[in-house]
Amino acid sequence: MDLLTWTGALGPILNPLMLAAVAVFLLGLIGNFVLTLAGQQAGEVQINADHTLTINRTPVDYALMAMKYAVLLFLACCLAYIIGGLVQSDPMDQGILGAMGRRFLPVWIALIVLFALSITFKRKLGLYGKLFDSLIGMIGFGLVMFWMFTAIFAGTIITFGPIDVISQMRNEVPGTPLPNPDDGAYLYYLLGGDNLGRDVFSRMVMGAREVLKIAPAATLFAFMVGITLGLPAGYFGGKLDTVLTFIANLVLAFPVILLFYLLVTPEIVDAGIPTYMAAVLFLFPIIFFVVLFNSRYHTQPTKRLAYIAISLVIGFWLYSGLAFNADPLGLISMPGNILIVFVSVVFVNSPTVFRIVRGIVLDIKTRDYVAAGQTRGEGPWYIMLWEILPNARGPLIVDFCLRIGYTTILLGTLGFFGLGVSPESPDWGSTINEGRRLLTIYPHPALPPALALMSLVLGLNLLADGLREESLKD
Amino acid sequence: MGLFILRRFGVMILTALCLTFVVFFLTNLYPNLEKLAKTQGNARMTDAEVASWLDRNGYGGPLIVRYGEWLGVVPGWTREGADGEVTGRCIDAATPAEEAPTFCGLLQGDLGYSTVSDDEVSNIIGGRLALTGVLMFWAFAVMVPAALIIGVLAGMKEGSRLDRSLSTVSIASTATPEYVSGVIFIVLLASSTAGISPWLSEMGWIEGRTLFLGSARSAMDDVTFWNFTLPVMTIALYGMGYIARMTRASMAEVMTAQYIRTARLKGVSFRNIVLKHALRNALIAPFTVIMLQFPWLLTGVVIVETLFNYNGFGWTLVQAASNNDIELLLACSIVAVFVVLVTQLISDIGYVFLNPRIRIS
Numbered sequence: 001m002d003l004l005t006w007t008g009a010l011g012p013i014l015n016p017l018m019l020a021a022v023a024v025f026l027l028g029l030i031g032n033f034v035l036t037l038a039g040q041q042a043g044e045v046q047i048n049a050d051h052t053l054t055i056n057r058t059p060v061d062y063a064l065m066a067m068k069y070a071v072l073l074f075l076a077c078c079l080a081y082i083i084g085g086l087v088q089s090d091p092m093d094q095g096i097l098g099a100m101g102r103r104f105l106p107v108w109i110a111l112i113v114l115f116a117l118s119i120t121f122k123r124k125l126g127l128y129g130k131l132f133d134s135l136i137g138m139i140g141f142g143l144v145m146f147w148m149f150t151a152i153f154a155g156t157i158i159t160f161g162p163i164d165v166i167s168q169m170r171n172e173v174p175g176t177p178l179p180n181p182d183d184g185a186y187l188y189y190l191l192g193g194d195n196l197g198r199d200v201f202s203r204m205v206m207g208a209r210e211v212l213k214i215a216p217a218a219t220l221f222a223f224m225v226g227i228t229l230g231l232p233a234g235y236f237g238g239k240l241d242t243v244l245t246f247i248a249n250l251v252l253a254f255p256v257i258l259l260f261y262l263l264v265t266p267e268i269v270d271a272g273i274p275t276y277m278a279a280v281l282f283l284f285p286i287i288f289f290v291v292l293f294n295s296r297y298h299t300q301p302t303k304r305l306a307y308i309a310i311s312l313v314i315g316f317w318l319y320s321g322l323a324f325n326a327d328p329l330g331l332i333s334m335p336g337n338i339l340i341v342f343v344s345v346v347f348v349n350s351p352t353v354f355r356i357v358r359g360i361v362l363d364i365k366t367r368d369y370v371a372a373g374q375t376r377g378e379g380p381w382y383i384m385l386w387e388i389l390p391n392a393r394g395p396l397i398v399d400f401c402l403r404i405g406y407t408t409i410l411l412g413t414l415g416f417f418g419l420g421v422s423p424e425s426p427d428w429g430s431t432i433n434e435g436r437r438l439l440t441i442y443p444h445p446a447l448p449p450a451l452a453l454m455s456l457v458l459g460l461n462l463l464a465d466g467l468r469e470e471s472l473k474d
Numbered sequence: 475m476g477l478f479i480l481r482r483f484g485v486m487i488l489t490a491l492c493l494t495f496v497v498f499f500l501t502n503l504y505p506n507l508e509k510l511a512k513t514q515g516n517a518r519m520t521d522a523e524v525a526s527w528l529d530r531n532g533y534g535g536p537l538i539v540r541y542g543e544w545l546g547v548v549p550g551w552t553r554e555g556a557d558g559e560v561t562g563r564c565i566d567a568a569t570p571a572e573e574a575p576t577f578c579g580l581l582q583g584d585l586g587y588s589t590v591s592d593d594e595v596s597n598i599i600g601g602r603l604a605l606t607g608v609l610m611f612w613a614f615a616v617m618v619p620a621a622l623i624i625g626v627l628a629g630m631k632e633g634s635r636l637d638r639s640l641s642t643v644s645i646a647s648t649a650t651p652e653y654v655s656g657v658i659f660i661v662l663l664a665s666s667t668a669g670i671s672p673w674l675s676e677m678g679w680i681e682g683r684t685l686f687l688g689s690a691r692s693a694m695d696d697v698t699f700w701n702f703t704l705p706v707m708t709i710a711l712y713g714m715g716y717i718a719r720m721t722r723a724s725m726a727e728v729m730t731a732q733y734i735r736t737a738r739l740k741g742v743s744f745r746n747i748v749l750k751h752a753l754r755n756a757l758i759a760p761f762t763v764i765m766l767q768f769p770w771l772l773t774g775v776v777i778v779e780t781l782f783n784y785n786g787f788g789w790t791l792v793q794a795a796s797n798n799d800i801e802l803l804l805a806c807s808i809v810a811v812f813v814v815l816v817t818q819l820i821s822d823i824g825y826v827f828l829n830p831r832i833r834i835s
Contacts, residue, residue, distance in 0.1 A: 136642075253814045257772065257788075262501065267798075440688045442667075447661055450657045454654045462645060
């Protein structure tokens with residue numbers, strides 16, 4: 001069997017078009033730059049005497065228009081490859097791009113359903129719905145959800161197991177057919193094989209699952225810790241604030257990489273440090289929810305008791321499983337090396353969240369509605385959790401998105417240095433690390449996870465930017 | 475003002491003490507010491523032998539005392555062996571027991587002995603720091619001007635097309651950590667099989683086989699454009715976006731100020747408004763951000779030096795940590811913590827100096 005081409009049967013038609021689109025885009029960019037330097041301005045709308053509008057098109061406008069249509073043409077070609085992959089059945093015709101598009105079919109369906117539903121009901125969905133008014137936000141959300149759905153459907157997308165080794169496929173280029181495939185097995189290594197002969201495509205897809213299993217949860221925990229400590233620090237001030245701020249600055253002054261090298265080593269895990277840290281850090285979510293319900297239902301004893309009991313039972317059940325690996329039901333557990341990665345990422349992130357929350361509280365506590373609450377005789381915790389926190393949600397949501405991206409980068413850094421992950425783990429950081437050794441000769445094993453990580457973080461940053469823009473419009 | 479600096483200085487010393495203690499504690503945990511004993515002595519030592527080895531080599535005392543010794547405020551340990559030979563913290567081949575000083579620690583400038591490289595830590599770390607200094611210098615020289623230009627251009631007309639495209643560029647650059655951009659740069663520019671290098675050499679436009687070199691090992695002796703561009707670009711790219719966004723925000727805020735409007739109404743040209751009126755005020759906030767980039771750059775330096783095989787400070791840190799070279803790792807931590815704290819101090823003081831609206835009584 002022959003090597004798959006990148007573009008398959010559609011290639012001869014679409015490749016020249018794509019090249020033309022790129023050329024037109026570059027020409028437009030240069031043209032625009034030169035014209036602007038030469039003092040040309042973009043055309044402006046003029047109101048005529050008879051109440052009609054005219055737009056004066058200048059060469060700058062035409063350059064911009066050319067760039068816009070070039071981008072659209074390029075995107076249309078990409079779409080055509082994916083559709084080509086879906087309708088054609090022979091992998092030779094699909095090409096690598098088409099075949100990958102076909103493997104991602106569940107993701108495309110889920111994305112289309114999600115976007116269709118969200119755009120239809122966007123006026124009823126609050127801030128989430130408003131996101132669909134901004135193009136940047138929509139692109140970011142699309143990228144994030146693409147990787148989210150990839151993580152969910154990873155089991156059906158992968159063509160081989162992430163640690164299946166076929167030794168003849170070592171360092172083979174993308175699109176190489178298998179030498180003697182088993183019945184029913186996929187016939188090609190779509191993105192080639194790595195230095196041990198594992199499928200790069202499947203490892204990249206499974207890597208999404210590894211990353212998205214930890215990053216959002218770790219960020220959430222960091223937020224719980226930061227909020228639980230930042231609210232009283234900002235609200236009460238005084239000695240408590242001084243001490244907490246000093247501790248937060250202490251952690252922040254630690255270079256992240258040094259902290260990782262000190263914390264995420266087998267010796268430290270042997271010494272039991274991660275368990276102690278987890279024991280402290282994982283308490284904060286429980287405290288948060290107990291205080292939250294306690295202050296809300298202070299006047300309704302039965303309700304208060306019920307909510308607190310529920311949060312304590314669920315909280316300590318998860319707590320025992322996650323921190324001490326001692327879940328009485330045996331359902332929740334976390335291996336030691338994942339726990340240390342999780343704990344150190346939470347530890348690094350929470351001081352920054354603390355500072356942000358503290359800053360917002362210092363600003364909000366001077367507002368009139370807080371004074372009104374104090375006059376009504378509301379308790380300090382009720383004011384913090386039910387008056388101040390909901391009003392601080394805008395910046396916090398934006399920072400949450402940014403922070404998941406930062407956490408993803410941190411996880412990649414850990415993987416890149418081989419800290420805390422098992423050597424066979426398909427997470428993106430470790431695959432980049434493995435691929436970099438032979439990078440100048442075989443670039444294909446390191447590039448897909450690198451681009452995947454970049455696109456996920458870029459999506460999160462764009463999403464945060466869109467959310468910020470839309471929440472400022474309120 | 476003097477009092478403010480003094481107080482900041484006091485807090486800094488306290489922070490440094492806390493941080494070094496934490497590092498000392500984490501590197502001197504029992505499993506680490508056990509591993510050290512087994513690599514230095516015998517891999518098949520029993521627990522009792524490990525304990526006696528540690529005791530003989532001065533790792534036996536309470537942690538706080540050993541921290542004091544390392545810091546140089548507690549007299550270094552001495553010990554008389556069974557054969558009457560005196561060993562001690564401050565005693566080595568060059569300084570016999572009679573001449574040895576009582577204190578030898580950080581405050582006396584004695585950073586200890588690297589067990590893996592078999593050399594004084596101070597000898598190792600000086601040269602490595604100089605190499606990293608060169609890398610940092612070029613990274614800053616590229617990053618700061620580029621970031622300021624992007625930020626000012628984007629912020630001078632908020633919401634314009636230029637602003638939107640430059641903002642997207644800076645978002646993209648903050649989304650690309652060093653280990654991603656480094657890999658992409660190497661593949662695009664320094665690979666003999668992929669990217670643009672094969673094409674360029676076929677056209678005869680470059681002399682060698684690749685446009686840039688994918689390893690900075692030769693840059694340790696001689697920095698050239700060919701071998702140093704990629705590491706510098708990789709470090710600069712990640713930090714650039716952040717500084718550019720801060721500059722943009724600051725510039726955009728200044729451009730809405732009253733005095734800018736007044737200058738406009740007076741008929742000052744846009745170019746003069748930006749260059750003479752807005753720029754100086756807009757650059758106060760980025761100054762703090764740039765100083766605070768140092769700790770971030772430290773992580774970047776470690777990644778880039780590992781990726782490009784450049785044996786500077788970051789590479790040393792990685793080696794010390796993975797080889798359980800306790801004293802060398804401690805020295806690296808001191809340098810890292812020192813850099814972070816000093817840049818924080820400079821940024822605080824500099825902010826007060828630059829911003830006339832803040833007056834510390």
